[in-house]
Amino acid sequence: MVSRFKEALDSGKFVITSEVAPPKGTNLEKFLHHIDLLKDRVDAINITDHQSSVMRFPSLGGALAVVEKGGEAIMQMTCRDRNRMALEADLLFAYTRGIRNVLCLTGDAVPVGDHKEAMGVFDLDSLQLLKTIHQMMDGQDLGGNNLDGAVEFCAGAIVTPEAQPIEPQLIKFEKKVEVGAEFFQTQAIYDLDNFTKFMDYARKFKTPILAGIVLLSSARMARYMTENVPGIFVPQDLIDELTGVPKEEMLAKGIEIAGRTIAALKKDAICGGVHIMAIGREEAVPDIMAAAGL
Amino acid sequence: MKSITKQKSIEDIQEGLKGLDRIFVVGCGTCTTMTKTGGIEQVEEMKERLQEMGKRVTGSTVIPTACDDMTEVAMKENEQFIRSADAILSMSCALGVHRMNLYINKPVIPAVDTLFIAVEETPGYFREACAQCGQCLLGQTAGICPLTACHKGLVNGPCGGTNNGKCEVDKDKDCAWTLIYNRLKEQGRLDLMRQYQPPRNHHIVPKPRAVKIT
Numbered sequence: 001m002v003s004r005f006k007e008a009l010d011s012g013k014f015v016i017t018s019e020v021a022p023p024k025g026t027n028l029e030k031f032l033h034h035i036d037l038l039k040d041r042v043d044a045i046n047i048t049d050h051q052s053s054v055m056r057f058p059s060l061g062g063a064l065a066v067v068e069k070g071g072e073a074i075m076q077m078t079c080r081d082r083n084r085m086a087l088e089a090d091l092l093f094a095y096t097r098g099i100r101n102v103l104c105l106t107g108d109a110v111p112v113g114d115h116k117e118a119m120g121v122f123d124l125d126s127l128q129l130l131k132t133i134h135q136m137m138d139g140q141d142l143g144g145n146n147l148d149g150a151v152e153f154c155a156g157a158i159v160t161p162e163a164q165p166i167e168p169q170l171i172k173f174e175k176k177v178e179v180g181a182e183f184f185q186t187q188a189i190y191d192l193d194n195f196t197k198f199m200d201y202a203r204k205f206k207t208p209i210l211a212g213i214v215l216l217s218s219a220r221m222a223r224y225m226t227e228n229v230p231g232i233f234v235p236q237d238l239i240d241e242l243t244g245v246p247k248e249e250m251l252a253k254g255i256e257i258a259g260r261t262i263a264a265l266k267k268d269a270i271c272g273g274v275h276i277m278a279i280g281r282e283e284a285v286p287d288i289m290a291a292a293g294l
Numbered sequence: 295m296k297s298i299t300k301q302k303s304i305e306d307i308q309e310g311l312k313g314l315d316r317i318f319v320v321g322c323g324t325c326t327t328m329t330k331t332g333g334i335e336q337v338e339e340m341k342e343r344l345q346e347m348g349k350r351v352t353g354s355t356v357i358p359t360a361c362d363d364m365t366e367v368a369m370k371e372n373e374q375f376i377r378s379a380d381a382i383l384s385m386s387c388a389l390g391v392h393r394m395n396l397y398i399n400k401p402v403i404p405a406v407d408t409l410f411i412a413v414e415e416t417p418g419y420f421r422e423a424c425a426q427c428g429q430c431l432l433g434q435t436a437g438i439c440p441l442t443a444c445h446k447g448l449v450n451g452p453c454g455g456t457n458n459g460k461c462e463v464d465k466d467k468d469c470a471w472t473l474i475y476n477r478l479k480e481q482g483r484l485d486l487m488r489q490y491q492p493p494r495n496h497h498i499v500p501k502p503r504a505v506k507i508t
Binding site: 080084105106107108109111112120122123124125126127128131142158160163164165167168169171172174175178179187230231 | 445446447448449450451452453454455456457458459461462463471472474475479484487488490492493494496
């Protein structure tokens with residue numbers, strides 16, 4: 001069984017991924033409903049790994065649920081909570097259960113989350129995890145031992161086109177390409193001019209890049225993100241556009257903005273696809289796709 | 295190099311001294327004097343607090359350097375006052391607590407928590423500069439240690455949490471990798487940052503660690 005997501009990337013089509021966050025607890029109802037809603041509409045669904053360092057149902061279990069429902073999962077894997085042995089073991093298990101895609105992340109810092117006294121592991125970083133996956137695909141673990149049965153993953157990473165300063169970020173991006181990242185999903189982008197500039201640079205590396213589209217559900221959220229979330233910049237004209245509509249119409253306006261951004265990226269073939277993050281409003285993803293004309 | 299300490303809360307000190315009524319107080323003339331957590335002044339203040347708690351202070355001393363062999367001398371000099379105490383309350387860092395334990399058979403209760411080992415970069419500003427990892431990278435990182443200066447100890451470049459040269463954990467803290475990038479760029483050595491750094495060996499000297507120099 002090969003990665004259907006990898007096939008989509010190789011096909012040259014405009015690839016669409018989206019994202020679902022596992023719940024805090026064992027009630028999977030809403031989570032499974034969101035998977036059902038998206039699995040036949042997108043090329044793959046990312047399952048987040050304790051995002052923002054908030055403890056939740058694991059990404060491994062969530063990705064398994066996507067596979068069980070016949071969908072294509074991208075298991076997000078951070079280096080914050082597991083040492084190299086635990087990461088390798090989870091990769092072995094994931095492979096045997098049909099998970100074929102992994103997004104390698106360093107992981108947010110522990111103190112920004114809800115277990116502020118926990119140990120941040122970071123035994124590996126995102127680059128070392130990518131390289132580990134390739135080593136395991138070649139049949140060897142990080143201890144240099146042969147595996148009885150190797151893994152096969154399409155392993156990707158993230159990049160932040162709005163990072164300030166950008167140069168150190170680009171060095172890391174190039175290192176990720178060198179160790180074999182097969183795709184990139186970006187942090188949220190809103191400023192198309194800046195993203196186009198980033199793509200003019202990034203395109204030469206030939207690794208598919210899916211632009212991060214985070215739904216702006218209100219003017220307040222847009223302001224909060226641009227002021228507080230590292231690597232996110234929401235241009236003032238978009239904030240004004242949201243402020244200009246009544247509160248009850250802000251979500252619809254956010255959907256329109258997301259749809260129009262995706263349409264522009266696709267029309268001018270700026271990047272290989274998009275990664276749509278609705279952050280708790282997954283019901284809106286089909287509307288965003290409709291607004292984008294997908 | 296200084297051992298950075300923070301005084302425990304008076305409640306924690308009281309809890310640590312539960313059932314121990316006669317107390318001998320020891321400060322240190324080096325690190326805890328510098329950080330104002332266990333010098334002469336703080337030892338005098340502590341004696342007052344102990345008396346308010348209803349403890350009997352049998353005596354006190356501030357050892358010039360509590361982590362070396364001066365401790366043995368100080369213990370001997372004050373032997374009669376220590377012998378009549380139920381416990382020593384240590385206002386030196388943990389290294390001093392270890393040292394005192396070598397010479398007397400009395401409980402040594404720490405009044406401070408030892409936080410990290412630092413260098414004094416500018417007067418009064420102490421920064422952790424070395425995690426004693428056993429694999430020094432400073433030659434490749436322009437003299438800025440990514441293990442101590444980066445919250446996550448990343449060795450291959452910045453994470454996505456870096457923001458305008460600051461860290462996602464604290465907007466007042468610099469992003470180590472922005473500093474490293476800037477300094478390597480100035481030195482014309484950015485190629486070092488492009489090199490892949492493999493996972494670290496956490497057992498270069500397996501714990502418990504000790505070494506005998508002959």
